[in-house]
Amino acid sequence: DAKTTQPPSMDCAEGRAANLPCNHSTISGNEYVYWYRQIHSQGPQYIIHGLKNNETNEMASLIITEDRKSSTLILPHATLRDTAVYYCIVRVYNTDKLIFGTGTRLQVFP
Amino acid sequence: GAVVSQHPSRVICKSGTSVKIECRSLDFQATTMFWYRQFPKQSLMLMATSNEGSKATYEQGVEKDKFLINHASLTLSTLTVTSAHPEDSSFYICSAASGQGKGDEQFFGPGTRLTVL
Numbered sequence: 393d394a395k396t397t398q399p400p401s402m403d404c405a406e407g408r409a410a411n412l413p414c415n416h417s418t419i420s421g422n423e424y425v426y427w428y429r430q431i432h433s434q435g436p437q438y439i440i441h442g443l444k445n446n447e448t449n450e451m452a453s454l455i456i457t458e459d460r461k462s463s464t465l466i467l468p469h470a471t472l473r474d475t476a477v478y479y480c481i482v483r484v485y486n487t488d489k490l491i492f493g494t495g496t497r498l499q500v501f502p
Numbered sequence: 503g504a505v506v507s508q509h510p511s512r513v514i515c516k517s518g519t520s521v522k523i524e525c526r527s528l529d530f531q532a533t534t535m536f537w538y539r540q541f542p543k544q545s546l547m548l549m550a551t552s553n554e555g556s557k558a559t560y561e562q563g564v565e566k567d568k569f570l571i572n573h574a575s576l577t578l579s580t581l582t583v584t585s586a587h588p589e590d591s592s593f594y595i596c597s598a599a600s601g602q603g604k605g606d607e608q609f610f611g612p613g614t615r616l617t618v619l
Contacts, residue, residue, distance in 0.1 A: 426607070435506075435595050435610035436546070479545070488534050488599040490608055492546040 395419065395482040401497040404474075410467040412496050414480030417461040424483045425456060426490060427465045429476040436479065439465065470500045504530045506598050508611035515586055516619055522582045523614045525596030531576035532598035536608070537569070540593040552579045586618045 397415040404410040416425060424443050428436040440447055440454045442463070447454040453466040467474055479495040505528040515521050525535055533554050538546040550571055551559045558571035570582040579598075583590055597610040 428610075430546075433593070433613070433615075435508075435597075435612045438607040438609065441607060487551075488608060489536070489548065489551065490597070491548060492538075494545050 396480045396493045398496045403499050404470045406502050410470040412465040412478050415462045416482050419460055419482050423485050425463050426481040429478045431476045472500050475500045504609045506609045506611040508614050512615045514617045517587050520584045525579045527577045527598040534599045535579040536597045537581050538595045588618045591618045
């Protein structure tokens with residue numbers, strides 16, 4: 393079973409920051425948090441991942457709370473092309489298995 | 503990022519036939535590949551883990567005799583849907599990992615849409 397909880401849908405205005413929350417209260421100390429997104433009828437696209445520290449790359453920032461029970465993916469300047477389903481995943485310890493939850497459908501509007 | 507390809511991208515077949523889907527890692531060696539299935543408006547469901555040179559490990563509820571997986575090389579895994587039926591119609595997606603277990607990202611293929619008539 394997926395170990396994460398996300399809101400089913402969110403809206404964001406183009407050009408604004410999109411903040412996507414994720415709860416993973418049962419995460420273990422050595423399990424990573426991954427974020428992927430899936431645009432309709434395509435394979436998932438890797439966004440970012442982290443363990444304890446906040447992470448930033450060219451696509452997004454990942455903020456992980458100190459107790460690691462939740463995290464937030466931040467798209468700093470959302471565009472229409474960011475409309476997708478965003479999946480927050482806790483990677484199974486010591487494996488490469490990714491168990492997908494239901495994700496958040498982000499709709500970016502003009 | 504690394505590139506994973508799938509072939510074919512779309513296939514239509516008659517009920518009772520078998521269909522083979524290929525998954526290739528184009529620019530890295532994948533010791534582990536994964537196969538997922540996704541029904542319309544649903545999330546991805548992990549079907550099996552494919553390790554190069556060994557038998558695949560199937561998730562609970564997935565029939566290993568129906569979904570045959572072969573990972574013959576470090577760049578190729580195949581999924582064969584045997585005796586396909588309309589309920590097997592779905593979007594099949596593979597992913598590949600280098601298998602280092604160090605928190606590396608996993609790269610997904612573009613998916614194969616299977617329609618069984």
